[in-house]
Amino acid sequence: MKKALSLCVVLFMLLTLLAGCGNSKATGFLAATVPENTPSGTKTITDSVGRTVEIPATVKRMVPLGNTPRMITYLGLADKVVGLGGMDPDKINPVTAYAYANKDLWKSVPIVGTDAAGATDYYPEQIISVKPDVILCSYTKELADEIQTKTGIPVVAVPMGTLFGKDYEDALRLLGDVCGAKDRAEKVISYINACLKDLASRTSNIPDTDKPTVLGAAATFKGAHGIEGVYTKYAVFEAISAKDVTKGISDISNSNFCNDCNSAFCSQRRFPAYSSI
Structure with missing residues (x-):
């Protein structure tokens, strides 16, 4: 009976010691019970x-x-x-x-x-x-x-x-x-x-008649392309109030327009037929 009581005391002390070490980095079988990121x-x-x-x-x-x-x-x-x-x-x-x-x-x-x-x-x-x-x-x-x-x-x-x-x-x-x-x-x-505010203040009041027409060609979309890749509503042009010849053909900013299927982001991206370019 005394041996059993002594064993219980030893076990109790051991568990108390382990509990007191709960904030330390655990090793061995205890490691699995302590998350790496608290x-x-x-x-x-x-x-x-x-x-x-x-x-x-x-x-x-x-x-x-x-x-x-x-x-x-x-x-x-x-x-x-x-x-x-x-x-x-x-x-x-x-x-x-x-x-x-x-x-x-x-x-x-x-x-x-x-x-x-x-x-x-x-x-x-x-x-x-x-x-x-x-x-x-x-x-x-x-x-x-x-x-x-x-x-x-x-x-x-x-x-x-x-x-x-x-x-x-x-x-x-x-x-x-x-x-x-x-x-x-x-x-x-x-x-x-x-x-952007500074650019707008410098360019927004310039009449369209005093601006050259511009085209965002050779646009990249899923890789580099030639002149047939065209940006519509190009954010850079809009930031400087440029006279973009693609105005009105798409409501999607920075899109690549295809003249054949009349849609943006087409895999063909053929050059739009603009007589004013």
Whole structure:
């Protein structure tokens, strides 16, 4: 009886000791009962496609896919990139200004997907190997869910971003919230809007008769194209009140218009027949 009582006392003391160590990093069989990210170390956000995602409270490593590498560059987060999609360091040129600015910084960053010439693919094994805290993308809900399921890493989807549009502001704000750059996001948005206001004040009162006609040709949509790729409602032209010869043929900003089927975003994108060009 005494032996049994002594054993109970020893067990009680052992359990008390283990309970007192609950705040320490557990090892052995206790490790499975202690989550790596405690509630205080995570936060929950809702992304642009309505997905609820739990992410680390502090993001130090990221894999940006789609149009997000450009956006995180504007937010001053390029040094946190540990994997990229579809950027051959030897082929980066000033045309892709954000990538060119980060050419040296990203030259040794592993390629973990393809976002070139309209092709969208990702490599789960490579993404997992670079151990990002979060994956950022401008993809659909279905593709974001698929990437998260296959990698086990939180995926946050943001809008693709219409140039100078509200959805671009939404994307920057969401990325700023996720990555701890809220103040920087607001500064970038304010700077862009100030520039747009300045351009409008300089150009809006110039009569159309004093303006040359312009055409946004050789537009890129799922890869580079020749002159047959045409922008309609081109945001750059609208920002400077330019006399755009495509005015009136589409209500979609920055779209690529096809004269054959009278629609935007057509795969043919043949040059519209304008006699005034």
